[in-house]
Amino acid sequence: MEDESPDGRVAFEVEGETLTVHDVIEGQRLRMTADREPTLSPALPELFPFPVDDAVSFEAESIAVPEYASVFVRDADGDFLSRLDEAAEFPRGSYYIEINGSVKTLVRVADVSISATGAVGSDPVELALDRTTTVTVGGRSFHTRPEATITVPDDPAALTEAVSVLGSSIKEFSPERSWPTLRGYPPRIERGDSLDVPSPLTVPDTGVEVVVRPTYADVYRLSTLSYYLGARMTVGDAPAIRLENGYEERLPTEGPALERRVEELLRTWFFLDTLARTEGYVPSDRYEYDQIGGKLPFYPPNLAEKSMSERLMEYLEVGAETVAPYAPVWATEAVLRPAPEAAELLPHLAHVLAPVRVRGESDPLAPDAPVALATSPQVPIGPSKFGSPGDVVPPRDAASVSSGTSLMTPAAYENRLDGEVAEHGEVTVAFLLADAERARxxxxxxxxxxxxxxxxxxxxxxxxxxxxxxxxxxxxxxxxVFCGLPVTEGRIDTTDGSVDTARISAESGPSGPTLSVFENDRNLSASLSAVDRGSTSSVALGGAPRSTSIAEFVALLAKGSPIALAVSLAFGEDDVDARFVGDPATGIATDRGNVPQLYSFRVAGSDSFRVLLRSYLTTEFRLGREIGLIIDPLDSKKSLVGAPEREVGQVDSSGIRAIHDEKAPVLRFSDDLVFWSDDLTDEDVAKFAERSLSEGAVSESGDESRF
Structure with missing residues (x-):
């Protein structure tokens, strides 16, 4: 566990005619070449319409970028003009060149005309200017990992100092911070003898203060909201939110009531920020805006330039019930003990904007009692099989963790930071099985x-x-790794004895598969040991699912589905329950940058089907991202990832096959899943519809069949 940016988030290096933009936190570099050796001068980051961590200027008449993912040209106000995928000419004016590659880079030139060539295939992009001018280059770290570690003693008052600087990772505090890419990973928190806040970290200047009583319970409950607001957390007699204009929003003092109010504020303020940004950096035509815009007492984009306090005063006029039907469902909800051990989880929970509840005793009876649990409310979990995302309490030992619940540890998050996320098509799997028939x-x-x-x-x-x-x-x-071998108290039976999973951890050190799955790991010993030695997450199944269900489980994970969703969809019909170690919204893979999507269908008539879309948040695709449809004749409006399921149109069987041909979503027909690699014909669709009708399946409206 090392800090990644002792000398700043972004650095600039010159060698000959090459300028390298170095993302210090990520360890990545983007190179560009000028027509002469750049002589660098410091530049103001404020020169750019979008946030950058640092900037430099130099004189040049041309620059070339050999490696990139995409290049956009924007006007003097930062508004989109063109994507460079062919030769183009731009008349005299001021421009920003947005380079998306291994490092987020912006180039500013003023009062020049530009001739852009080479942007075809893998050729370098070359930008020739009509005169020698000042070229200003800004870089922003992708900041997907902590840049520093805060040491905190076992004192809730000291912990407020650490929570106050968690928001230092957020690039700006306009409504644009609702985009996940502008919310960097908060600094780590570790326990120690005294408070130590590294010098790069400062309390954001947002004019907002969060007041807590000097208890772990209050600090934990308000930590995620404080992070999102960039607020200074201070100690007082009663919890409250104070704005720089003198207004104070008093909060309930009773624990569960305080949690509910804090969650309401976080959901409402975050959602309204996503509406206020719709004419901002990335303009969007949003479904949620159409549904709720006319019900608000203000025009959201008009608040984009207001101060935080001014916006929050307006937001407080909007009731939580107005926002709730359209806001994304939390990917993760956490329950912490009011104990100092749980403090190290706060940055990781803030990163995914997880609401925090506090339950249980600060000093549990057993030394190995879980410190933190979590559920994933976005998962369509059945009534009892996988539990429900309700009000769980950390039990006296790991064996008592309830079905559908995750045991949370900082190690799981750290393993994710240290590992790689597989790409769809590159996932590797191993099965350990004792029974010959099952192996077959x-x-x-x-x-x-x-x-x-x-x-x-x-x-x-x-x-x-x-x-x-x-x-x-x-x-x-x-x-x-899917282990179907007998497991007893963390020991796995083999043909020549047993393997102690804790001993593997001790002997091999931090080394293990990304996800470990164990059947019948009753006390979670094997699952905890897997995370100890390097797994990002683990799953303990309370039974043996069917082989076809296992195949679906692996396919869902390879498509980028969060772990809890993959378990629910694949094993929902099998007689097994599931418990987790690690964040239940963890994604094991990504599918070409596509957000996990699930299309469900309901019979509406003869060869006519209603289409319902649901997208899912993961640790890779966090709150604030948008998703749009490009499939005719479905609704093309964007919506927030993780938003409640919505109907996006009606199609016939050929329309279903067109959706299937997109290769991005997973299709659901009743309890059957169809992946992009599966064949799907009109006859298949007709059979699904016929079976659905014969089974008498009824939709939520009570008058149609769902499949």
Whole structure:
């Protein structure tokens, strides 16, 4: 666990005619070449319409960028003009060139004309100016990991100082901060003997103050809201939010009531920020805006330039019930003990904007009692099989963690920061199975590398010995390990004895697959040991799912689905429950940058089907991102990722196949899932509809069949 930016978030380096923009936190570099050796001068980040961490200026008549993902040209106000994917000419004026690549980079030139060439395929982009001029280059770290670590003693008053600087990772405090890319990863918190806040970290100047009583319970409950507001957290007699104009919003003093009010404020203020930004950096035509805009006492974009206090005064006029039907569902909700050990989780929970509840005793009876639990409310969990995202309480030991609940540890988040996220099509999987018939069944459900979709390689180890089990469970090149071997008190039975999973952790050090899944890990020992040795997450299943369900589970993960969703959709019909270690919204892979999507269908008539869309948040796709549809004739308006399911239109069977051809969403027909690699014909659709009608499935409206 090392801090990544002791000398700043972005640095600029010159070698010959090449200027390198160095993202210090990420360890990435973007290079550009000028027509002469750049002589750098410091420049004001405020020269740019978008936030940058640092900037420099130099004289040049041309620049070239050899490696990039995309290049956009914007006008003097920062408004989009063109994407450079072919040669283009721009008349005399002032421009910003937005370069998206290994480092977020902006280039500013004023009073010049530009001739852009080379932006075809993998050729370098070359920008020739009509005269020698000042070129200003700004860089912004992607900031996907903490830049520093705060040390805090076991004192809730001292912890308020640490929480006050969590918002230092947010790039600006206009409504644009509702975009996840402008909310960097907060600094770590670690326990120590005395308070130490590293010098790069400062309390944001937002004019907002969050008042808490000097208890862990108050600090934890208000930590995520304080982070999002960039507020200074101070100690007082009663919880409150104070604005720089003198207004004070008093908060309930009773614990659960305080939690509910804080969650209401966080949801409402965040959602209204996403409306206020609609004419901002990335203009959007939003479904939610159409539904709620006319009900608000203000025109949201008019608040974009207001101070934080002015905006919040307006936002306080909007009731939580107005926003709730359209706001995204939380990816993660946390429940912490009011104990100092839980403090280290606060930055990670703030990063995903997780509401925090506090339950249980500060000094539990058992030394190994869980300090923190979490649920994922966005997952369509059944009435009892996987639990429900309700008011859970940390139990006396890990074995008592309830179904559908995650045991949270800082190690799981740290492992995610240190690891790589697989791309769809490159996921690697290994199965450890004791029964020959089951091993055969699993092999048959995975006939080749294309099934399940997105898997590059897989292996089935039938009746492995201790050496093979140890090797697989400590293999960091694997993305998923599914262990169907008998597990008792953290020991796994093999053909020549048992393997102590805790001993693997001790002997192999931090090395393990991204996700470890264990059947019948009753006390979570094997699952906890997996995270201890390097897994990002682990799942303990209370039974043995069908082989076809396992294949769907792996395919969902390869599509980028959060772990809890993959478990719910794949194993929902099997007689197993599930418990987790790590954030239940963790994504194991990404699918070409696509947000996880699920299209469900309801019979509306003869060869006519209503289409319902749901998108899901993960640790990779966080709150504030938008998703749009490009499939005719479906509604093309964007919506927030994680928003409640909505109907986006009606299609016939050919329309369903057109959605399937997009290769991005997963399709759901009743309890059947269809992936992009699956064949889907009109006859298949007709069979699904016929079966749905014959089973008498009824939609939520009570008059149509869902499949």
């Amino acid at each position: 069944s699993v092999r048959e459900s995975l006939p080749d590398s294309a099934a399940p979709a997105g898997v590059e390689s897989w292996s089935v180890h039938q009746r492995p010995d201790r050496e093979a089990v140890t090797e697989v469970l400590s293999d960091s090149t694997l993305d998923i």
